Amino acid sequence: MPELKTTANGTKGAAGGARGAVALWSVLIPALNAAGHTGIFLFLRDTELNPVLYAIVAILWGVVGVYVLYASLNWVVEQYGETWKRRIQPYLFVGPAFALLTWLLLIPTIRTLIMSLQDATSSKFVGLANYAAVFTNRLLLTALRNNLLWVLFGATACIVLGLLIAVLADRSSFERLAKAIVFMPMAISFVAAGVIWKFIYYYQPGDEQVGLLNAIVVSLGGEPQAWTSMTQPWNNLFLIVILIWMQTGFAMVIFSAALKAVPEDMLEAARVDGAGEIRIFFKIIVPFISATILSVTTTIIVFTLKIFDVVMVMTGGQYDTEVVATQFYRQFFMYRNFGYGSTLAIVLLIAVIPVIWFNLRQLRKQGGFA
Amino acid sequence: MMRKSKGRDGRRRGRKGSKTVVNLVLGIICLLWLIPTLGLFVSSFRPATEILKTGWWTVLPHREYVAKEQLQLPKDTDLRQPIEVNGTTYTDDQLREGVKTDEGTELIWENRRARTIDVRELGWRMSTEFTLDNYAGVLTGKEYDIPKPDGTVSKEKGSNLNQAFLNTLTVAIPSTIIPILIATFAAYAFAWMKFPLRKTLFVIVIMLLVVPLQVALIPILKDYTSLGLNGTFLGVWIAHAGFGLPLATYFMYSYISQLPKDLFESAFMDGASNFTIFTKLILPLAVPSIASISIFQFLWVWNDYLVSLVFIGSQPDVQVLSMRIANLVGSRGNDWHLLTASAFVSMLMPLAVFFGLQRYFVRGLLGGSVKG
Numbered sequence: 001m002p003e004l005k006t007t008a009n010g011t012k013g014a015a016g017g018a019r020g021a022v023a024l025w026s027v028l029i030p031a032l033n034a035a036g037h038t039g040i041f042l043f044l045r046d047t048e049l050n051p052v053l054y055a056i057v058a059i060l061w062g063v064v065g066v067y068v069l070y071a072s073l074n075w076v077v078e079q080y081g082e083t084w085k086r087r088i089q090p091y092l093f094v095g096p097a098f099a100l101l102t103w104l105l106l107i108p109t110i111r112t113l114i115m116s117l118q119d120a121t122s123s124k125f126v127g128l129a130n131y132a133a134v135f136t137n138r139l140l141l142t143a144l145r146n147n148l149l150w151v152l153f154g155a156t157a158c159i160v161l162g163l164l165i166a167v168l169a170d171r172s173s174f175e176r177l178a179k180a181i182v183f184m185p186m187a188i189s190f191v192a193a194g195v196i197w198k199f200i201y202y203y204q205p206g207d208e209q210v211g212l213l214n215a216i217v218v219s220l221g222g223e224p225q226a227w228t229s230m231t232q233p234w235n236n237l238f239l240i241v242i243l244i245w246m247q248t249g250f251a252m253v254i255f256s257a258a259l260k261a262v263p264e265d266m267l268e269a270a271r272v273d274g275a276g277e278i279r280i281f282f283k284i285i286v287p288f289i290s291a292t293i294l295s296v297t298t299t300i301i302v303f304t305l306k307i308f309d310v311v312m313v314m315t316g317g318q319y320d321t322e323v324v325a326t327q328f329y330r331q332f333f334m335y336r337n338f339g340y341g342s343t344l345a346i347v348l349l350i351a352v353i354p355v356i357w358f359n360l361r362q363l364r365k366q367g368g369f370a
Numbered sequence: 371m372m373r374k375s376k377g378r379d380g381r382r383r384g385r386k387g388s389k390t391v392v393n394l395v396l397g398i399i400c401l402l403w404l405i406p407t408l409g410l411f412v413s414s415f416r417p418a419t420e421i422l423k424t425g426w427w428t429v430l431p432h433r434e435y436v437a438k439e440q441l442q443l444p445k446d447t448d449l450r451q452p453i454e455v456n457g458t459t460y461t462d463d464q465l466r467e468g469v470k471t472d473e474g475t476e477l478i479w480e481n482r483r484a485r486t487i488d489v490r491e492l493g494w495r496m497s498t499e500f501t502l503d504n505y506a507g508v509l510t511g512k513e514y515d516i517p518k519p520d521g522t523v524s525k526e527k528g529s530n531l532n533q534a535f536l537n538t539l540t541v542a543i544p545s546t547i548i549p550i551l552i553a554t555f556a557a558y559a560f561a562w563m564k565f566p567l568r569k570t571l572f573v574i575v576i577m578l579l580v581v582p583l584q585v586a587l588i589p590i591l592k593d594y595t596s597l598g599l600n601g602t603f604l605g606v607w608i609a610h611a612g613f614g615l616p617l618a619t620y621f622m623y624s625y626i627s628q629l630p631k632d633l634f635e636s637a638f639m640d641g642a643s644n645f646t647i648f649t650k651l652i653l654p655l656a657v658p659s660i661a662s663i664s665i666f667q668f669l670w671v672w673n674d675y676l677v678s679l680v681f682i683g684s685q686p687d688v689q690v691l692s693m694r695i696a697n698l699v700g701s702r703g704n705d706w707h708l709l710t711a712s713a714f715v716s717m718l719m720p721l722a723v724f725f726g727l728q729r730y731f732v733r734g735l736l737g738g739s740v741k742g
Contacts, residue, residue: 044604055540058603062544066551074645089644093559094571097552097615104612105578108589115588168396171389180728181400184407187724187731188717189673191692195699195713196410199706210425210706212409245406253732277388306582309675313696328584329676338588345584356580 022079029076033069040065069096109349115342122338130343140344142320143327149236150307150323154243155300159293161244162251167281169252170259179256183249190246194313197242201227229319236321242310247303251296258292259285298359305351324348414714415500418707428497435468435476435490443485455487504711531694531715538672538690538716540603545610546668550660552611553618554626558648560619561627562634572623578616586613587680594681601685609681610674614667625659626652662730669720669731691716 040061049057070092077088119126134140165182169175185193202211203226209215214224227238262285270280286293308325311317317326324344332341412426428434441455452459455477460469465487468478480488508531559565560572590609591600599605629652637647653660675692682688689697695712698705724731 041604045598045602052536054603055536055543058540058544058607059547062548062607063551066548070555071645078643078645087565090559090563090565090568093555093563093644093648097556097575097619098571100549100552100608100612101575101578101615103593104590104609105581105586105616106574108586109581111589112585165396165399168392168399171392172396173389173393174396178396178400182403183732184721184724185403187669187720189675189692189720191673191675191695191699192713192717195695195709196406198699199410199413199710200406202706208423210422212405212425212427215425215427245403306584309692312675313699316700325584325676329679332588333680342588345582345588348582349580349585352582353580 022076025079026076029072033072037065037069066096112342112345115338116346118339118342120337120339126339130339131347133340134343134347139322140327140340143322143324143344146236146321146323147305147307149233150240150243150304151301153237154240154247154304154307155297157240157244158247158251158300159297161248162296163255163293165248165252166255166259167285169256179249179252182252185246186249188246190242190309191313193242193246194310197245198228198314201238203227228314228321232320235315235319239310239314239321242314243304243307247300251300254292254296255289258289262288295359298355302352302355302359305355306348410710410713413706414504414710415502416497416707417499417501417503418705420497420499421706421710424497428495431494431496433492434495436493436495437480437488438475438491439489440480441477441487441489443487445485447485449482504707505715508708508711508715531691531712533687534689534691534694535715537603537688538692538719541606541610541678541690542668542671544603544607545614545671546664548607549611549614550618550622550664550667553615553663554622554653554656554660555648556619557622557626558644558652560623561629563644575616575619579620581616583613583677587676591680600681601683601688603688605681606678606688609677610667610671613677614670618663618667621663622656622659625656629655658730661727665723665727665731669723672719 040057044054044058044061047054073092074089077085077092080088115122116130117125117127119129135144165178169178172178200212201214202209203214203224204210205224209218209224211224213227218224228235266284266288267280270284275283306325307323308329311321311323311326312329315321317323317330322330324347328341328344328348331337331344409426412429413421416426416429443453443455447453449462452461453465456471458471460477462482465477465479466482468476468490470476474492476490478488478490480486510532556575560568560575590612594600594605599608633651634647637651642650673692674690675696678690678693679696682690682693691712695709695716698709698712
């Protein structure tokens with residue numbers, strides 16, 4: 001490509017020829033790219049390749065293909081004059097990301113919004129009838145109530161426990177180990193966590209219990225219970241415990257970092273003045289890290305609002321444990337009611353927006369991540 | 371971290387007592403946090419019949435009635451009458467459930483028809499039966515012989531998770547690489563290139579962070595149906611790429627935009643183009659950030675259930691681990707030998723990442739906390 005540039009700066013005739021070549025390239029390269037990627041796309045869609053080979057082709061396409069797309073189109077752009085290059089290049093960098101986002105998030109959101117105003121088969125507009133139904137239908141109301149329970153108990157417990165463990169770890173002699181243990185459940189999937197806890201809640205009639213919780217109950221002289229099904233509405237709390245087990249580690253890690261930033265002389269001064277540890281905690285530490293507490297709270301609330309996997313694996317939404325996300329899945333995939341399904345998704349969106357918005361502002365104030 | 375807290379402790383001499391309490395309380399909490407995983411882990415190595423008969427904690431030494439000797443009653447003992455054993459009389463029902471004697475032993479029928487009684491004594495015991503069969507079962511789909519209580523043996527096929535493990539990798543790797551590469555390009559442009567609509571486009575990306583993926587599922591599924599992408603890896607990659615993009619862009623932006631300006635100026639002076647600066651300068655510099663967000667995205671995809679459920683559906687040859695396990699829970703909820711082992715197989719990757727790349731993982735996760 002340096003050769004091309006020098007010719008372009010040369011005689012007029014050569015410049016004209018070069019311009020023609022550039023025009024040719026700027027049609028040819030995008031066309032080749034489009035053809036190549038469509039080809040691979042169709043190949044990957046329809047091929048019956050061995051899975052390992054398939055994966056390798058896919059990974060190559062994902063890395064090399066995407067890189068070649070950028071590199072080749074960029075090469076074309078570099079052939080243009082300085083002004084045009086400067087004008088087009090940014091869109092080349094942003095373009096693919098934006099195209100994907102438009103197709104997969106931006107337009108779908110609008111389409112879902114429209115579907116939420118239509119009837120079950122998306123054939124005619126019904127105004128806000130779906131929204132009215134969501135807030136009156138008993139099943140859907142149960143889902144809303146349960147989501148509220150999740151947020152109320154789940155988020156509160158995560159914050160309180162996270163803070164407690166962070167403070168304790170800070171003063172203990174095995175801080176790193178303790179933090180790793182509490183944080184570990186964050187790495188595993190909700191499905192695996194569901195299996196873990198199903199085993200703890202396992203119920204069988206009789207005195208010999210293999211589920212830990214029932215074994216404890218029986219050894220204390222109680223009756224074994226089917227925790228996740230028969231103890232309505234408390235069964236929701238047993239599901240929430242799983243969330244607490246998984247998410248407390250997240251709160252703890254962030255609180256722990258915030259606690260390290262509390263100036264030691266401030267605490268020392270309070271101690272010299274004779275303040276007790278508990279008083280110091282509530283009067284100095286908590287106000288000092290209040291911004292962190294706020295952002296952790298909002299993060300966990302968002303997470304909790306969208307809870308799906310735990311409920312799906314543990315109860316499938318039966319026994320009055322339905323939440324908005326599972327009800328959404330049920331409405332759409334089982335009852336084929338696109339109207340209710342979309343409405344629930346939009347309800348979720350509306351519930352999440354203010355919380356995340358707040359969170360992003362908070363993050364920006366703190367100057368980005370990490 | 372450790373050194374710092376030790377320094378602090380030095381200044382807190384005379385609080386030894388309170389430190390013991392702190393260690394104790396924290397120790398109990400850690401134990402509580404570990405027990406669920408530990409239970410699953412231990413159980414996954416126990417034989418199928420043992421899992422359902424005794425709790426996993428019986429692998430720890432515990433006190434239990436153990437048969438010490440056997441008594442043979444006269445063959446013609448009438449079970450409807452009080453039964454005399456060693457000078458005391460018991461009823462048949464008592465002996466069926468086990469009855470305590472004055473000497474602290476327990477009597478229970480060993481074989482009621484043959485009129486033999488076990489004399490059991492409290493003793494220390496631990497069950498030490500361990501097996502790798504469960505893992506062999508979930509990994510190779512080998513057949514099991516499970517003795518039923520009535521004496522018959524039922525054959526059951528384990529579930530072959532190899533395929534699912536491979537599928538999960540096939541889904542997860544491109545779903546990580548594609549969005550992060552695309553996002554890094556976009557992040558560079560947003561941070562260091564001037565163009566009209568830059569602010570607007572960036573605000574749109576940030577706004578899309580709040581969209582819960584449920585909102586997008588139905589319309590995408592409709593598009594996929596018309597494109598023939600349902601139940602294909604390709605469809606899942608594209609979906610994961612789209613859902614991961616806003617966060618990856620934001621995450622990379624917050625790093626790239628904080629690089630010093632001189633870096634770019636001197637590179638431009640040397641005549642480097644944006645593309646060269648990006649590939650030769652920015653990408654190598656951003657490796658730690660890319661690692662953090664990649665690990666987050668990888669584990670997010672690895673652990674995902676909803677997206678695969680919707681876009682892969684019931685296609686058995688493309689099913690991923692989380693779906694297979696969720697199906698096992700539903701259809702064979704009491705096959706704990708399979709469930710425990712498969713859950714652990716699915717946890718291998720996240721746990722390896724967690725223990726191997728903890729620093730990157732935590733950073734990625736903290737950044738990922740705003741994911742919509």
